[in-house]
Amino acid sequence: MHIVIAGGGEIGGQIAKALTQKHDIVVIDKDPELRERLEQHDVQFLEGSATDPDTLREAKMDLADVFIAATNWDEVNLLACLLAKGLGAKEVICFVGKSSYMDILTDPRTVEILGTRIDRVLWPQRSLAKEIVEVIMVPGAVDVETLAGGRLRFLEYRVEEKSPYAHRHLKIIDWPEETFMAGVLREGRLIAARDPGFDDLELQPGDRILFTSTPMGFTALQACFAPRGRVRQVMIVGGGNVGYMVAQELSRYRVQIVVVDHNEERCAWLAEELPGALVLQGDGTDTDLLESEGLDNTDVLVAVTDNDEKNLLVSLFAKQAGVAKVITRVGRAENRKLFERVGIDIPLTPRQAAVREVVDWLDSENVDHLSLMEENIELLEIELPSTFRERTLGSLELPTGATVVAVERGKKVSLPNYNQTVAAGDTLLVLSERRVAEDVLARVR
Structure with missing residues (x-):
């Protein structure tokens, strides 16, 4: 697909990097300093204004399958979307930062007037607020995701220096029933549950442990990491x-x-x-x-x-x-590591939700990107295609850096049991490093 993105900053730049492996990407921005940063990711950079028709024509808007307006200015995004649609872009996505614009653009009366000139409006701040509340209401956790319509939770806990789990080997720790330890994040890399040597891993302060759990398992898991109880x-x-x-x-x-x-x-x-x-x-x-x-x-x-x-x-x-818990908004992605390094518990950015929504919209029909952790680790929801050959979960050889964390069949969802059989139509929830995500998809087709 030919995709044009207006704005190469926090949101636009990350979307471009996420899509460039599969698509032809052009980024329009006035800042010439972005050129080198984006071109090293094989992204074409076009210096100029996204509201200049000549610049849009130079970006081959008449051939654009998708136009994404992701500058820091709502008014620029709105005008750029209308121009892009008029110049031939098949679909346009508009990011807004003000609630007033979100209300206007989703009002049926506005939709009736504009028609399909703006196909989708995204408001990253709303997703960020929701994520913050989820983390607040689970003491001890640094990230929380609700999965399978609320039937499972995906949780992330940090190992502190004084934690009872610091400097202990995984094989001697008994986690509560109805929980599955999916992996450990260490220095930005995922050590997945089925990776070689996983059981012999010794937890270190700063590690982050990833779990899926049922509601019953969640209560017991919380007692392991946050015995103090609810937030007041x-x-x-x-x-x-x-x-x-x-x-x-x-x-x-x-x-x-x-x-x-x-x-x-x-x-x-x-x-x-x-x-x-x-x-x-x-x-x-x-x-x-x-x-x-x-x-x-x-x-x-x-x-x-x-x-x-x-x-x-x-x-x-x-x-x-x-x-006990400090949650901090980080506007610039390059600051996130700094915040973590100086001891901030949970630095969050609207970018994660923004990238996930766009990638989901453009990706293959049987894959959803449920969550992004770090810059290179994500939780995938994969519906097994009709061509998938029935086999046991244990015989599904995923690459190092990936593991199945749950299986959904119809209305039933379960934590992974490597003796269970999976078949076409089942849905796998897979934790994966982004570098091996394509390999994961190839092995479940």
Whole structure:
């Protein structure tokens, strides 16, 4: 497919890298410094404006199967999509950052006027807010995914220096029933459950352990990593779209919510929209303010301003104050490793959700990309095709760096049993390094 992407920054650049192996990618951006970074991934770079018809024509818009508008400016994305459609792009995807645009573009009256000029509208901030709430409500976990319509959970826990699992071999640890240990993330690489030498692996501080579990197994697993129980108080620094949506969702639970934002007008709006929350006007980096409003009693701090440096300062202070879990929004992907290196528990970015949604839309019909971990590890949902030859799960030889974590047949879902038989029509949930994902798909066809 010929795919043109407007914006080579945080979202557009990552989408381009994710798609370039299978598709012909052109990225349009005004910043000439992006050229070298993108071209090393075999992405064609075109310097210019995505709202300039001549630039769009130069990108061969009349041959474009898909146009993706992913700049940092909603108005540019909207205009670029309309121009791209007018110049012949078959389908267009528009990213927006403001809730007002999302509301307008999904309004049936707007759709009636625009017709199919914009085929899909994506709002990464909404997905990020949902992810933050899921992580908040599972104490001890650094990532949580709900699978198979809520019948399974995929969980990620970090091994801390004082953890009872640090410096222990996997083969001597008995995990709860109805759980499956899928692998260990170490320095950005996946050591999967069926990789050679997995059972002899000694867990190290900083490792992240990946599990799938049933609801019953989830309760027992939580007791292993978070014996303190439920979250009672959450402090949110940053009352923008993400902060508001996190607070709004948390209001459904029995959680005390404190929201801090510097903008007086925004705080007045938040106080009206979030009647159960304490909304404070002030600088989130003001340590006296945070301490006076109960930081020492806070179970989770969420730093989601639109400034990476401010989020980092707030998060580091919260860690020093003894907050058990700190969740930090990271606007630039290159900062994520830095945040982890200085001890931030859970640095998250809207990019992961954005890349996953686009890749799912463009990928083959029998594969969904459920989750992205790190830059190169993902959870795949693969429906076995009609050509698949029935065999036992144990005889399905996946490459090193990949493992089946669950099997779904009709309405029944189960954790992997390597003696069970899998057949065409079954769905496999596979944890895989992205470098071997194509090999995984080849072996299940």
